[in-house]
Each structure stands twice: as C-alpha cells, then as structure tokens.
Amino acid sequence: MGSSHLRPRTAMAIRARLGFVILLSLFFSATLSTALYEDQVGLADWHHKYIGKVKHAVFHTQKTGRKRVVVSTEENVVASLDLRTGFIFWRNVLGKNDHIDQVDIALGKYVVTLSSGGSILRAWNLPDGQMIWESTLPVSTLSKSSLYVLANMNVGKDNLILVFGGSSIHALSSMDGQIVWRKELSIDSLEIQQIFQPHDSDIINAVGFVGSSEFVVYQISYRTGEVMQQSKASFESGFCGEASLVFDNLVVALDASKSSLVSISFKNEVINFHQINLSDLVPDFSGKVTLLPLKFNGMLAIEIASSILLLRVKGANELEFVEKISHPFAFSDALPLSKEQQAFAILQHDESKIHFKVKSDNDLRNEILKETIQMDSQRGNIEKVFINNYIRTDRTHGFRFLVVMEDHSLLLIQQGEIVWSREDGLASIVDSTTSELPVEKEGVSVAEVEHNLFEWLKGHLLKLKGTLMLASPDEVAAIQAIRLKSSEKNKMTRDHNGFRKLIIVLTRAGKVLALHTGDGRVVWSVLLPALRRSETCGNPFALRVYQWQVPHHHAMHENPSVLVVGRCGHGFDAPGIFSIVDSYTGKVQNSLILEHSVSHIMPLPLTDSTEQRLHLIIDAKLQAHLYPKNSDSLKHFFNEMPNIYWYSVEVEKNKIKGYSLESKAELDTAEEYVFQAKELWSIIFPSESEKIAVTATRKMNEIVHTQAKVVADQDVMYKYVSKNILFVATVAPKAAGEIGSATPEEALLYAYLIDTVSGRILHRVCHQGAQGPVHAVVSENWVVYHYFNLRAHRYEMSVIEIYDQSRADNKDVWKLVLGKHNLTAPVSLYSRPDVMVKSQSYFFTHSVKSMAVTATAKGITSKQLLIGTIGDQVLALDKRFLDPRRSVNPTQSEKEEGIIPLTDSLPIVPQSYITHSLQVEGLRSMVTIPAKLESTTLVFSYGVDLFFTRIAPSRTYDSLTEDFSYALLLITIVVLVAAIFVTWALSEKKELKEKWR
C-alpha cells in the first residue's frame, strides 16, 4: 500500500522519482488517512444529540432513584431525559414511518409506546431503554388508536394496557405484551372516544359514537373483556365526533353543525341528552365552536371566535363561566395531587413574558400557583406544556413545567426559572449553508504571547510523553483536556486553514441558527417572523437557505448574509417567503412575502456591485423573477442571460424539461425583473416501463483542478467536465416499491446521463433485475449510484466515468505545431459530443441513506465518497475503489498509478467510518465544505443528531498533523547542537594531542 498514499494529481507528476516516493510513503506509513486514534476523538469533531419536537411527556419522579421524564417526539424518538439537567439517559429512534401515537409508563418500570397508527405496542425498560416486548395489533388504519394504561388495580400483579381504536379494544398484559383479551364491538362504524375506569371497580367504561348520531356506552369486564352492559341512544341533530369526558357519567360533545354543545349523561343504561345554550354564557355568540382537549374533571374548554373560554360543568345542563383566555396559550393535562384533588396549568404568552397559572378543582377561581418568567423572544410562542408536582419541605405543592416552544425547543421551568433548555429544533434541519467568520483584528499583547509560549511548550512536552507511551493516567487526562479545550478552534475569527466557519442551518420550525464549527455551539439564532404562522400566511414552511452576500472584495465592511426561502402553504402555487439574515448577528435585514410562488430557485454565478448574489426564482407559471431587484443586478444579468438554462423534473408526469429565458423584447409585461421561460426540450419516459426514481447533478460550486487525467502509459484522457450533466435513474413501475415487492424478472433500472442544455442523452445503461431505492452522486466527470440487485439480492454500486474523445487526438505536439489540430473547430450545441463512457459495478453490503462526495478548495486532492449507512454511520470510501479501470490483474504501470485490483465487493474498513464509534441517529444528509487548506474537507452530517468533522482524503499532505511533536523536534535540534559542540571539543582535544606527539 506504500505508493497509494500519494493520490493527489500533483504526486503523479513525480511518479518517476520512485526513490522519493518510497521515502515519502515510509514517512506516512505510520498513520492512515482518515483513521483516528481513540484519544483524538473530539479534537476535530463534535457530536450533538437531539430528540426533536416533543409530542408527549410522562414524568417519572418517584421519591427514590433518578427523576426523569419520558418523551416521544415528532422525529419518532422515544427518550428518557434527566429531569435535573435535560441530558438524555437513553433514546430509541423508531423507523421513519413508525410514528409514535402515545407514550405511557406501565408498572412503574416500563415505558410503553403505541406507534404506527396504533398497530405496534412496545415496552422499553425504563432505566436503560432496552426493548422488553413488542406486540402487533390488527387495527384498521382509518381510525385513530389510543392507549390507556389501567391504574394499579392489584398491587404486585399484572396490569392491563388497553389499546382502543375504531370498534375494537385490545387488552395486553404489561408484563409480556401478550393479548389477554380482545373485544370486537360488533357494530359497524363505531368510533370509541374514551375509555375510563371508574374508581375501584372491575369494570371499564367505553363511550363512543356510532355513525353521526348515535351514542353508545359499554361496560366491559376488566378481566375477560366481556360486555356487561350496553346502552345506546340517538340524538336527532347528530354529532361531529368531537367529545370531552367531563365526569365519569357525563360527556360533552359538539353537535353536527359545530355550533352548540350537547351534554350526554349516562347512568344505568339510561342516556340523556341536553342541548346547552351558549348564548347564556356568551352574549353575542355566533359562528363555530371548537372543543379543546382539556382532560380535567368537571372542566371544559371551548374556543369561540379566537378566544378560549374555560367552563365549569356543574350538572348535565348547567355550565359556569370560569375564565377567558386569549391566544397564545397552552393547557396541561390534569395532574392528580391527591385522591380527591387534581390540578392543571394554564400558560399564557404576553409579549416576552409567560404567565404560569396552576388551578386545582377545589377552587377554580383562584390559583394555587402564579408565576411569570421572561422568555427569549426567539423561541416563539408556547405550544405545549406538561406539568408535574413535588412536595416542598413545608408540605405544599410545587410544580415543574415542561414546555415545548414554537421553535421546537424544550424547557424545564421550576420556581419561575428556566432549569434547563434543549434546542431540539436542530433535530429537524431542512437545509444548511456556511459563512466565513470575521477577519481577526490586529494587536496581541506580548505578555500573552510569552504566557502562551510557555503553556504551548508544556503542552507539547506532555503530548510527547503521550506519544512515547510514557505518560501516567493523570497526564493522559491532562493531555486530553488540553486538546479538547484548545481555545484556538473556538475563536470567533477566521483562521488560516479555513477550519473555523459558521454553519447556518434552517430548521423546520422556521428558525435559523448559526453553529460554530469548532464545537457546534449556537452562536445566534433567530425565529424568522416571516416563517411564523400569521393571518396573511396560515401555514408557512421553510424551504432552503442560500448565501446571499459574501463580501470579499468590494464590500468588505459589510457583514455577509444568507437568504432564506420559504413557502406560504404546501401547494406549489402558494406565495413564496423571502428573508435575508445577517450571518454574523442573526439580524433579519429584509423580509417579504412574494407575490409569486416558488417552484425552483437558481443561485446564479453572478454578483452585483455590492456582492449580492443574483438569484432567479422560477414560479409555478414558469416565469423567472430576478433578485435582488436593482438596476445593477439587471445589468449583470442581461450580459449572462443567453447563457442561462435550467431544467425541471416532473416526477409524477415522468417528464424532464429544459428551459432557457426569453429575451425582454418579446415580453409585454410591465414588470422589469420578470422573464418568461422558453421550453427548449423535453424528455418523456414511457410510463408503462419506466418511472423516475432519482436525479442528481454536480454541486454548483465544485471546482475541478484539471481536465486531463494521466493514465498508466504516459497517455492522457480528457474528462468530460460539464456543469450541465444530469444523472437520472428510472425503475420499472412494478419494482418501484420496497425491496421484496418485486421479482428479478420484473425489475429494471435505467441510468441516464443527460446534457441539460441540449437535452441530449449522452449515455444510457440498463441494469437487469435491479431496483431502487437509488442514491446517486455526481462529481467531476463521474457518477456513482447505489441500488439493489435482486438477482444477487445484494446492494450494488456502479460508477460511470465519461471522457471527452473529441480532444483525445490533440496530444501530438507536431500536429499542434503544424496547425493540424481541431482546437479551433467550432463547438456546437447541435453536434453530437464525442464521448467515451466507462463503467463498472461492485457489491456493497449496507443499505444507504444518503451519499455525498468530498470537496476541496482547489479540487486537487483525490475524492472520497461519503456513504451514510442504514446504521446511521458515515463511511468514507475512496473513489479509487470505484474506478472503472480496475481489473483483476492490473499491470505494473497501472499498479504504480494506484489502481486497485478488482474485487467483486467494496471493502468496508471500520477505521474509515468518519463517525468512528458514534451514530448520527436518523441521518438524513451529509454536507461537505472545502476548507482553505487544500487537503481538507469539512463534513457536516445531520439527522436527529448533528455530527461535524474534518477529513483529509489523501492525508494532510500540506500541513503538519495535530499530532506532530514540536517538542521532539526541539529536543532533536538541541541534541544535535550539543553533539556538534561535544564532537568539536573532542576533535580539538585530539588535534592537540596530535600536535604534542
């Protein structure tokens, strides 16, 4: 493997100097390219764990043991958090379609989750998260399922867990998940609304609606599931399906018109309906009523005309007005304080303050607790609250509030203070970009330098001891501390190597956060006002983030800024949202709701005089809108307009279309910055045999160092390097589903290389018996794609490299001299490009979640593929393993060039996992950012977790490694100097002796 370390193209040139190569490879053979020593963990990388937006929370605060809160989130995570610090004790990330419906604690030791639309019930061990049992329930997908853990009936014995949905009830043992009984209530269209257990009885009550007008009550035996009693009654004006259980024998429901409340009382098979007149409570009532879920005995919360009324239910037809609350607010569920008493919390937002109120049913007019705290306005409004109590030393009740905010962050509030907070919005990153840090200001004091020098030397001596394995455990710990502390990497200024940057991420909640690459801390965060729900924009969501202004020449004094693009609602024709945020401070500079929709955003390689990048936004009507809107950008744009082409992929229609812009003159619109698209070409795939599975293009900012590739026998091949290459993979519609749904005979996968300017198909290849999911990455002149081979029943990766043949005969110097070359031949869109394509396929063990390729500043360093595996690890695989020129027996010259003998599968070397022994749970994407140092790429991978590291695909050949021992170098120099003096003295002596002789 000696010469293999010299992968950069520059090294090829010195291939002749074999001796030098051997020497160099000897130098490097002690260290491997991406491999890491265990004590280097955390030096260049950081890993942050998140859980996502909390949906449910259950407290577990017994007198003994750790206090924790068990949560389930929108990222399908079930986690146990330390109630004191917010740290994760354990968490489990379920499959991507396995949404958690509910979570609860059974027997005081198992966490029970109901997921996948009520069809999977799992129990996890509370202390460590190990799965104890798993049960699958047959439920109809049409109705919502709920979970009900019965209160501890017989202490020490098995408890039942009830899962109900539609017309069926399942009772499972909480010990082992076995179904104890199941009851199919044989009525069609029954929707069970609630299940509850009256105090100290062996009977469970189930109430629900049949169709839209009938109300039923079942009394079911706790032990056998037998129906003891059944009663039903119908209500002529019908129900809309919403209901709230107020007492054990009283339900309040909304009628079909959603304009009035109906109280339903039931006792001993007698059901009575009472229409409640709301106009008594609300004088000028009109419109619709919404019933809010408030699980509190004797209380009701309704929403009328955007204000919330708390009502107390005194009897079947008697309501009492308690309090009026305005938006934004949050209720907690009822919390039993003692046998008779229960409490609930109301949180209200008032500008930057949150008022906490806890009421108990003893006295609803007044509060047990009233607190107000200041809240960071960047967290937005309050969304959810969960409440827990503890007994203070004076035997009164104290309360903890677990609060979920609009930006998905999670906070624990106790005694009017935020105990801890988690920035869990970072679990749902939508897009990311980077920004340079400000340039360092001059002026460092001498004292500081001296102090630093001493510290520096001391640190290096320690490190030397470490590398020589002479250090004591204490010293090893000290070394680790020095390394991790290394203030250098966390500075807020630009560094020489370009390792320090800001990663600017956009989360699903519409929050923009800047993370420092040194340790991943949040430098600033802003909840974009434009991406918050408002009257003008009811359902906004975040799309992308782009670099808007990157000043480096003309506008040095200005801060860089990023552009956030969103959409108002989920339709493609919904108006777009535009926000420009300062990259250093997080201040929103400009924010607007566009008049047009956003279907495609094109950052152009052009900037205006203030270095704002030009962006072209294509709307649903195929009009192109130019931003920023100023005459200067228009001027720049007109120069480049004939060269602007783009394409759109319509997956549903199986169509790819290419466009250019129509010149201004042909347009009759008055709008100056709007241009019309002109369709140039379209490719329609036959829908009966092909379906678009994936498309991929080169990254816009990728830099290719050289077009020439020197091959073994001093020959040159020219890469077909084009920005306009589009890779498209199509699969047979029959095999478009998951693995296991198709046979090898029906599966087909076509890979296309398409030129997006001319619409020409440069290459097409068919893989028999292959199916998706397909993941692809395009870089320079090659494509690598991952798919499933049904014949071998293994995953496969293929590489296609494309070379330009038209320039292949330009190598003869004499021809160039005599002018017989074709360099001046006109290059035309219409002439068929003379390309040569090479490809090869290999087996790959794992399923893949995402693929990326390393990017370096000048494109000299050889490339590595980054493969996000199904196990949420990121594997760095050298591009040399995916080289179509690999053969079983490479010739000597090929070996010298670094061609690896062909094997049928790609190697997975555990040391080349860049995530080493960590997992990026829920991995979705990897982003590569070139550092200033040519050898190094920064890699930011995100999913539920965030992981950042820097890798050097061909080793850090242009700088000394972190591990370089300066102390050893110094010692060597000192020893050498000493040796010189000693030998000098000795020779003097000798000479003297000689003279005396």
Place this chain on the structure above:
Amino acid sequence: MKLALLLFVVLVSNFLPSSLAAPSSSGDGYAITGRVKVEGMTSKGFGASSKLLNAKIILNGGQNVTFVRADGYFTFHNVPAGTHLIEVAALGYFFSPVRVDISARFPGKIQAALTENRKALHELILEPLREEQYYEIREPFSIMSFLKSPMGLMMGFMLLVIFVMPKLVENMDPEEIRRAQEEMRTNFLPRSS
C-alpha cells in the same frame, strides 16, 4: 456446528386470528422471528446486553425497523411472502445482511442465507462476521516505529554519515588521506588560531 441452541424461524401463517375481518394488510402476512447472538463480547469489557442494547433490525432497507429484546430475539410481523432482506445495525459489529425467502406456495417454508458469503442459515440466528474496531491502535513506543518516522530517518542518516563515512575514509589510500588532512588544515587552521 453447534445445533444445541435454538432455532427460530417461526413462521406463523395468518398469525392473527382470522375472525377479525380487518381490511387487507393488517391480518395477512407472516412473522419472521430470529435471534441476534454475539459471543465473547466481554473481551472489551462490555457486557453482552449493554453492547447490543441499541441493535436495530432493519427489514428491506428501512421499511420496518425493530429492536432486539433483552434475550436477543426479534420479530417482524405481517411480512408478505417474497424475498426480503434483513440487516442488523449494531455499533461495534459487522453483520452480514440476510436474505429471507418466504414461500408463497408452501406457507411455513422459509429460507435464509447470508448475502455476504452466501452461507445458508438453518435457523435465523444472526451472528456478527467480525467485530469492528473504529480506532487505530496506538503502537507502544518502539525503536522501529521511531526509526520509521521522519525524524528517525533523519537521525539515522546522520548517524550513517558520522559512523560510516570515517570507515570509507579509512579504506582510502593513506597518502590521499594525508593530502586531504593537509588541505583541511590549511583551510581551517587559520581560523582557529
């Protein structure tokens, strides 16, 4: 082969009682039950259970995900007949994906094979092919590794010059040496005197 231990490719056709007239997908399908077994894991000081705590079992590249129970067992329910792929994601171990064929014609017939080495499994006991070491092991200090480092090579070269060159000089003609020494004296003595 040790067949003493458990089998467990339990195949239950219509796992759920058919009395339930549930629409389509919920009632039919088969159950695949298997076991993840890791032996001799205590070598690194981790207990077996704690290491496999978060082992995930993945069906068909993420279609279904389940977890390993404390005893190592796992089950996928409602899997239709066909050829499927099961992967084990456990940090620290390399598991081969497993091809599982559920026969539609003979309900109850199931075949499993490792895809990496095409080894057929008689029972669905999944064992790691190897342990994965994510870090380079730091070699203890040795003369060889030091000599191989750039510094070592530099020193070695210098030592070579110091000790081998005089030997070369000794082999030279005494006359020549004298001449050379003379030359050196004329060059250096004026400075030292």
